[in-house]
Amino acid sequence: ASIGAHPDDDDSGMFAYMTKGEQIRVANVISNRGEGGQNAIGPELYQGLGVIRTSELLAARNIDGAEQYFLSAYDFGFSKTGKEALTFWNSEKLIGDMVRFIRTFRPQVVLNHHGSEYDSVTGHGQHQGLGEIVPYAIAAAADPAKYPEQIAEGLLPWTVSKVYQRGTGEVVIDRGEFDPVIGRSYQQIGTEGRSFHRTQSMANVQNLGPSVTQYLMVDSTIDESLKGEFFFDGIDTTLPGIASLAGDMEILIPFLRPALTVLDSEISSIIEDYNPKHPELIVERLVGVLTELKTLNANVGKSLVSPVEKNYIQTILTRKISETEIAILKTTGIILEVFTPQEVYTAGDSVKADFSLYNVGKIPVKVLQFGLAADNGDVVDKAVDTVIVNNGICKDTLSLTIDERTPVSRIFWTVEDKNIAVSPEDEAIINKPFRDYPVIGYAKVQIGDEAIIIKNPAQYRYRDQVSGEERDATAVLAPYSIKMSPTNIIVNKANVAQKIDLLVTVTANRKGTVDLSFDKADGLQIVAEKSSLSFNTPQSTQQIKAVLEIPAGYDKGKYDIKAYIRDGNSVISSGYSEISYPHIENQYLYAPSESALSVMDVAMADGVKIGYVQYNDSIPEYLAQIGINVDILTPEMISGSDFSEYDTIVIGPLAYEFRDDLVKNNKKLLEWVSKGGVLIVQYTRTGKWNSLNVGPYPSTVGSNRVTEEDAEMRILQPNNPIFNAPNKITDADFDGWVQERGLYFMNKWDSRFTPLLASNDIGESSQEGGLVIAEYGDGLWIYSAYAFFRQIPGAVPGGFRLFANMLSLPATRK
Numbered sequence: 115a116s117i118g119a120h121p122d123d124d125d126s127g128m129f130a131y132m133t134k135g136e137q138i139r140v141a142n143v144i145s146n147r148g149e150g151g152q153n154a155i156g157p158e159l160y161q162g163l164g165v166i167r168t169s170e171l172l173a174a175r176n177i178d179g180a181e182q183y184f185l186s187a188y189d190f191g192f193s194k195t196g197k198e199a200l201t202f203w204n205s206e207k208l209i210g211d212m213v214r215f216i217r218t219f220r221p222q223v224v225l226n227h228h229g230s231e232y233d234s235v236t237g238h239g240q241h242q243g244l245g246e247i248v249p250y251a252i253a254a255a256a257d258p259a260k261y262p263e264q265i266a267e268g269l270l271p272w273t274v275s276k277v278y279q280r281g282t283g284e285v286v287i288d289r290g291e292f293d294p295v296i297g298r299s300y301q302q303i304g305t306e307g308r309s310f311h312r313t314q315s316m317a318n319v320q321n322l323g324p325s326v327t328q329y330l331m332v333d334s335t336i337d338e339s340l341k342g343e344f345f346f347d348g349i350d351t352t353l354p355g356i357a358s359l360a361g362d363m364e365i366l367i368p369f370l371r372p373a374l375t376v377l378d379s380e381i382s383s384i385i386e387d388y389n390p391k392h393p394e395l396i397v398e399r400l401v402g403v404l405t406e407l408k409t410l411n412a413n414v415g416k417s418l419v420s421p422v423e424k425n426y427i428q429t430i431l432t433r434k435i436s437e438t439e440i441a442i443l444k445t446t447g448i449i450l451e452v453f454t455p456q457e458v459y460t461a462g463d464s465v466k467a468d469f470s471l472y473n474v475g476k477i478p479v480k481v482l483q484f485g486l487a488a489d490n491g492d493v494v495d496k497a498v499d500t501v502i503v504n505n506g507i508c509k510d511t512l513s514l515t516i517d518e519r520t521p522v523s524r525i526f527w528t529v530e531d532k533n534i535a536v537s538p539e540d541e542a543i544i545n546k547p548f549r550d551y552p553v554i555g556y557a558k559v560q561i562g563d564e565a566i567i568i569k570n571p572a573q574y575r576y577r578d579q580v581s582g583e584e585r586d587a588t589a590v591l592a593p594y595s596i597k598m599s600p601t602n603i604i605v606n607k608a609n610v611a612q613k614i615d616l617l618v619t620v621t622a623n624r625k626g627t628v629d630l631s632f633d634k635a636d637g638l639q640i641v642a643e644k645s646s647l648s649f650n651t652p653q654s655t656q657q658i659k660a661v662l663e664i665p666a667g668y669d670k671g672k673y674d675i676k677a678y679i680r681d682g683n684s685v686i687s688s689g690y691s692e693i694s695y696p697h698i699e700n701q702y703l704y705a706p707s708e709s710a711l712s713v714m715d716v717a718m719a720d721g722v723k724i725g726y727v728q729y730n731d732s733i734p735e736y737l738a739q740i741g742i743n744v745d746i747l748t749p750e751m752i753s754g755s756d757f758s759e760y761d762t763i764v765i766g767p768l769a770y771e772f773r774d775d776l777v778k779n780n781k782k783l784l785e786w787v788s789k790g791g792v793l794i795v796q797y798t799r800t801g802k803w804n805s806l807n808v809g810p811y812p813s814t815v816g817s818n819r820v821t822e823e824d825a826e827m828r829i830l831q832p833n834n835p836i837f838n839a840p841n842k843i844t845d846a847d848f849d850g851w852v853q854e855r856g857l858y859f860m861n862k863w864d865s866r867f868t869p870l871l872a873s874n875d876i877g878e879s880s881q882e883g884g885l886v887i888a889e890y891g892d893g894l895w896i897y898s899a900y901a902f903f904r905q906i907p908g909a910v911p912g913g914f915r916l917f918a919n920m921l922s923l924p925a926t927r928k
């Protein structure tokens with residue numbers, strides 16, 4: 115098992131080497147879901163981003179063959195020290211999550227991905243913090259007195275045999291080794307896997323050739339002289355070695371080791387005889403292995419070995435049984451498909467699933483049973499008595515009624531106050547990526563003397579005219595979903611009453627009539643176009659317009675507005691959004707149907723015409739809410755215009771990195787600045803920026819950040835109009851910022867630049883590269899690394915006021 119901090123802290127090439135080259139079961143454990151990062155492919159941030167990154171990790175594991183697990187640390191963003199990270203995290207809880215994983219997965223070897231000194235110089239605090247606590251978790255997992263509630267739940271203590279970290283050491287692995295069966299190197303496979311981290315834009319070319327990585331053993335329970343040159347040297351990983359798990363009690367199961375020794379040589383001989391053109395030739399012998407493994411497992415069960423050791427042995431034997439069953443199904447050529455005619459179901463629906471069981475192999479197979487199971491434990495099954503021969507199909511249909519107990523297809527963790535929260539009944543699945551599929555189909559087949567079950571999640575399959583076959587797992591969603599937009603309403607306090615359009619979207623997955631109402635603060639009014647909604651067809655959506663009326667002079671502050679529907683006695687106040695991208699499975703994210711209303715005071719100079727080059731931020735739509743309208747500059751406008759109609763142009767975060775049209779037309783943009791334009795460039799990352807030379811004068815961007823969102827702010831040029839007009843900026847404008855002050859500050863600049871603001875994390879030197887301006891001809895060029903892309907959607911008044919002052923500069927700097 116490899117334990118790392120973030121979704122990109124994995125080594126997919128090494129995983130492929132281990133799983134495909136060495137046939138080792140590998141777990142990748144990641145402390146959080148990367149919810150604090152930036153999203154290179156869509157608008158989702160925080161929990162939504164965490165959901166996508168979880169799915170991206172599963173997609174990567176699907177390529178490299180490792181398994182994916184999680185801990186419940188929240189990714190609160192960048193921190194510089196392990197100590198800071200551990201203060202944010204609840205270390206005791208985090209260690210408990212690791213202990214739960216170790217006691218469940220039972221790894222023989224743990225790679226502490228951040229255990230080395232290397233990480234303390236990379237400067238990522240979450241790495242250092244995690245690397246520091248892994249050894250405590252390994253020790254606690256072995257100690258039945260630690261986390262006793264897990265022991266009470268049925269988990270057993272587990273002792274890890276060896277612990278490694280990255281860095282120069284005795285284990286040297288060449289991930290570039292070529293796999294002649296697969297026809298690619300492990301590093302190529304790994305690079306393909308890592309290219310699924312699309313929200314992090316980490317895709318890469320798949321190079322052949324050597325790719326060496328090294329590991330150092332830092333702890334072990336085995337004799338140091340046996341540590342060898344591979345992770346598992348000195349650990350008995352043979353089949354007969356399973357008997358050693360009995361310890362002193364092996365004497366009570368004397369049959370086990372000799373029987374496993376015989377099986378071991380039989381399996382080697384079967385593998386030797388495997389002929390890919392005739393896989394069926396080994397089926398009968400694999401069935402013999404299966405029968406023997408089941409007999410041994412039953413006999414261990416009946417023995418007098420104590421429950422703990424018995425569990426260790428039976429867990430592994432059960433795994434070997436299931437691996438042998440998979441080998442039998444694959445060599446026989448049995449494929450099960452379970453399709454439902456629609457993707458979405460709700461409580462009360464009958465799921466009608468079409469089963470097709472194919473025999474693509476040469477041996478006739480008898481079908482015994484089909485079954486359909488919901489994750490509440492409900493099952494319908496049907497006996498079958500059909501033999502399918504080569505290229506034959508056995509088809510059938512089963513229907514299962516979804517009752518109220520079937521958990522809806524929902525994400526089981528929520529994000530509350532920079533913490534991951536799960537309900538108590540979900541604590542046991544904390545290490546899992548997602549809840550299990552809600553509907554599973556299975557078939558029982560007779561192969562030789564053994565009855566084997568093959569399972570698959572029910573899927574909705576459809577034809578996409580462009581991409582071809584598409585499949586989505588069948589989902590069970592809540593009967594009703596209610597959402598209200600906008601989720602953030604920001605109004606500029608004025609002496610006139612204001613009316614804000616609200617849109618309430620209600621999706622009904624069943625027929626029915628519901629009543630719509632709102633909760634709101636005193637003095638506010640909401641008028642909806644109707645309050646009773648009838649749905650005559652299931653899976654239909656209605657949108658209801660409503661108007662929020664805010665009286666003149668309403669107090670500045672933040673207010674919650676809630677929309678809910680009533681279906682008889684039940685009140686529904688949340689709705690789901692489908693998260694759907696081509697590289698991941700669909701997920702449904704539920705959120706309360708509420709809007710946060712912020713009443714603030716933001717002034718903007720008159721007559722300033724603004725253009726905005728957007729990459730992925732949502733600043734323009736929030737500006738529009740307070741009456742500042744910007745034109746979004748499309749690639750056509752950028753290449754076709756001389757920008758002369760604009761007074762201010764804003765470049766969205768990361769736009770220089772991802773918008774080639776912007777880079778191509780940069781000269782023209784600078785020319786426009788020289789004629790009097792004000793250009794505001796929001797943060798961009800180091801590599802690309804420093805090679806582009808798109809600024810007016812030499813400068814470089816570093817990876818400098820100010821991560822403490824309440825870091826002290828110092829105004830260096832108090833007379834600059836940025837701090838004075840039309841909004842007078844005071845300390846209060848730096849209150850209530852969210853997540854961080856800023857990122858990717860300039861670290862070097864020409865003397866023609868002037869820094870305007872300084873701040874720093876506690877204990878660090880002052881960072882002045884977060885807001886830097888330069889006169890260029892008659893115009894002004896501004897680099898802003900302060901995180902307006904978080905403050906503005908976060909409805910932070912000071913963020914709006916400072917941003918409005920920057921936008922107003924064409925008027926205020928004269």
Ligand SMILES: [Zn+2]
Binds near residue numbers: 119120122123238
């Ligand atoms: Zn990381």
